Amino acid sequence: MDTTQEFFGDVWHRFDRYDYDNGHIFPAAGAKLEAYRPWDAFGPPKGKDSRLNPYHSLLDLIRDIEWYNVIPPYKLPSGLIDKLLEWCSEHGLLGVLLHQLESMVLPDPSGNMHEGVRYVKTGASWQKRRRVQLIGETVYGAIVRRGLTDPELSLVSHQDPLITQFFPRLPPEDWKDLPLPFAADFWKVYSEPLVTFLSAAIEFRDGVQGSQLSRPIERMSEDDKMSWNRSMAKLRVLTSTVNTLLYPEHSTLRLGYVSGSLLGAFSMMATLDLSQRRVLRCPACRNSFTTKSQAALYCKKSCRKTMQMRRHRDPNRKGPA
Numbered sequence: 001m002d003t004t005q006e007f008f009g010d011v012w013h014r015f016d017r018y019d020y021d022n023g024h025i026f027p028a029a030g031a032k033l034e035a036y037r038p039w040d041a042f043g044p045p046k047g048k049d050s051r052l053n054p055y056h057s058l059l060d061l062i063r064d065i066e067w068y069n070v071i072p073p074y075k076l077p078s079g080l081i082d083k084l085l086e087w088c089s090e091h092g093l094l095g096v097l098l099h100q101l102e103s104m105v106l107p108d109p110s111g112n113m114h115e116g117v118r119y120v121k122t123g124a125s126w127q128k129r130r131r132v133q134l135i136g137e138t139v140y141g142a143i144v145r146r147g148l149t150d151p152e153l154s155l156v157s158h159q160d161p162l163i164t165q166f167f168p169r170l171p172p173e174d175w176k177d178l179p180l181p182f183a184a185d186f187w188k189v190y191s192e193p194l195v196t197f198l199s200a201a202i203e204f205r206d207g208v209q210g211s212q213l214s215r216p217i218e219r220m221s222e223d224d225k226m227s228w229n230r231s232m233a234k235l236r237v238l239t240s241t242v243n244t245l246l247y248p249e250h251s252t253l254r255l256g257y258v259s260g261s262l263l264g265a266f267s268m269m270a271t272l273d274l275s276q277r278r279v280l281r282c283p284a285c286r287n288s289f290t291t292k293s294q295a296a297l298y299c300k301k302s303c304r305k306t307m308q309m310r311r312h313r314d315p316n317r318k319g320p321a
């Protein structure tokens, strides 16, 4: 069948440096590509201690960004782009295209009009199948989600901006040789538009923060219940590309997760944290954290002390005890 594959498993890729140019986040010239396992840094909190999991840094990165920042005229807080490039050198890009894309048929590189090359996402890998027979009219295109949290899959042209926005430096004549996702060559040509990155991060944040129950469900108003349901639906679609994975540890099998995008992995981590734990934002340092404690308000003791000091200086200050 002449099939090549790139396994993603629980691995993600990052360059050690990124640049921002013309609205896009690119790997910097000469930057080093590295594979890493985002799940290695994930875990439950121990006892009453709060815990920082990998996705918390994304929530913190965009805590001052709202939807109006990602529509023209794109007014962004100063210093955001530098912070974002630094964040990407630690975590990589979010993989928005890989989250939305299910499969794609590209023209055959040899120019044969009756054949195409199919890229297809399976459980834990991307596969390239050459010599796909195109019966009747030649149809090239991609099966994608039009929006990140769109539960429906649509067929679009492989040259739809939905796809091409991620490859602004790939000349049209090289499209037929687009590297298979997860191959080293793929990461060299893949970039994320800043607005797409931020919009994805906002969707993720809205899904996570809106899914947190602030009171028992039976005591919520109808409006609050509707908005909670909307957030839950967002998180559900964001995790829909995640699969389970059994991996060996000595003589037992453990349960893990595989996601074709960092966004999917983060969404699964947040889903696990929201189950029986709480994802909060500390009122002192404004960073997010996970806790098992029902009484916790602050991410650490020093933040509780900071707030006590602030209230001591200004007794009229409102806020948690």
Ligand SMILES: [Zn+2]
Binding pocket: 282, 283, 284, 285, 286, 287, 298, 299, 300, 303
């Ligand atoms: Zn704090």
